[in-house]
Amino acid sequence: MNKIDERIEGFTIFPPTMRRYDLVHAFNRIPVGRAPYLIGFESHLPRAFSLESTAYFKALTKSLAGKRCRGVVAISRYSERIFRKTHADSAMAEELYEKLEMRYPNIEIPAVEDQAPDLNGPLQLVFVGHHFARKGGCVAVRLAELAQEAGVDMRITIVSGLAMGGAIWTDPAREEYYETWADRLEGSNITHHPSLPNDQVQTLLRGAHFCLLPTFGDTFGYSAIEAMANHCPMIATRQGALPEFIEDDSNGILLDLPVDGDGDWIHSSSPDRDTPGFERMFTDEIERLAETALTRVVDYLNNPARYRALRIEARRTVETTFAATDANEFWDRRYEEAVG
Structure with a gap:
């Protein structure tokens, strides 16, 4: 439904089918229909941003509290915290909280040995993210420049479709801001790929010293799990759910970012994103994060x-x-409980 209006992405309609289902396992969007469902979510549920006082939001919440919904599964403590805050004053809070549980997502962990790249050769870092500025691509570029200026032999591979600005809620909005950043991808110690097959990304991660996710706005950061599964520690920001599984100086590097009580960057969705002041602040944050990352590396x-x-x-x-x-094992048991 967000193809019609991005604000109404809180539910989904499946194509008609003759088959009946005992249970639907949904994610983020509440399924329309008669079948009972479990739903997982990464941040806000229902997803109806800026519509919290509307009948639409209430109807979605009523579905969550109703009999069709057999469980509400947060994928992190971060998302669980936001859900509790969102519904704290709801008349349906008791019913909603009774259904709430937390379960981290999972992956098939590759059976690979640690390639342990040599610290005496060039330092290899990898950044992967379609939303270039939001996920920290500008920080990666600036880190490459600072390393070169300091005489540190560092190579950064960037895999990104370079989506930035516009409606992306963390980014300076004006296209002009990004003109120089695109040019700087041509740096001699930067390799840019618009996209790569997943198996090639996995190969990059196995040979990298660090994976970069100095993000300004991520709910979870699935790429971090993939990197760590390949023995590659993260350089990430302390926001969203990332601090729940990345521990500074234990399994990665966490860079401080000013966040609110939910764990979101304090400048997310700022009404000033199209102003020179916001652009200066964003540039200053890029510089600070890149300098700190270089020192830590x-x-x-x-x-x-x-x-x-x-x-x-x-x-x-x-x-x-x-x-x-x-x-x-968890989900097999949970599905049986939901349809029992």
Whole structure:
């Protein structure tokens, strides 16, 4: 429905089918129909941004509280916290909270040994993200420049379709702001791919010293799990759900970002995104994050034992928190409960 209006993405309509389903497992969007459902979500539920006082929002909430909904599953403590805050004053809060639980997402963990790239060669960093500015691509570019200026042998591979600005809620809105950033992708220590097949991205991650996600706005950061599953520690910002599984100086590097009580960047969805003042602030944040990242990376360059420990702990975190085997057992049991 968000193809009609991006504000009404809170529900989904499935194509007509003769088949009857015992249960629908939905994600983010409430399924229309008669079948009972479980629903997972990454941030807000219902997804009806700026429509919280409308009859539309109330109708979606009523569906969540009703008999068709057999469970509301937050994929992080971050999303669970937002759900509780959203419905704290609702007349249906008791029914909603009774259905609420938290379960992290899962992946098939690749059976790969740690390639342990040499710290004596060029430092290899990887950034993956279609929303270039929001996910920290500008930070990656500036980090490459600072490393070159400091004489640090660093190569950064960027995989991005370079979507930025406009309606993206964290970004400076004006297209003109990004003209120089696009040009700077031509730096001698930067390789840019508009896109790559997933298997090639996995190969990049296995050979990288760090994966970059210095994001200004991510609910979870699935790419972080993929990187860590390949023994590659993250450089990420302390926002959204990322601090729940990335621990600074244990399995990765966390860069501080000013956030609100929910864990979101304080400048997200700012009404000033099209102003020079917002652009200056955004540029200053890019500079600060890039400078901090370079300092932290060089520290590990000078301490190989600490760096190796990061890689070991990154992989262990994924094995203990996001393994598909444990998740399959959980969901099999949960589905039986939902239809029983």
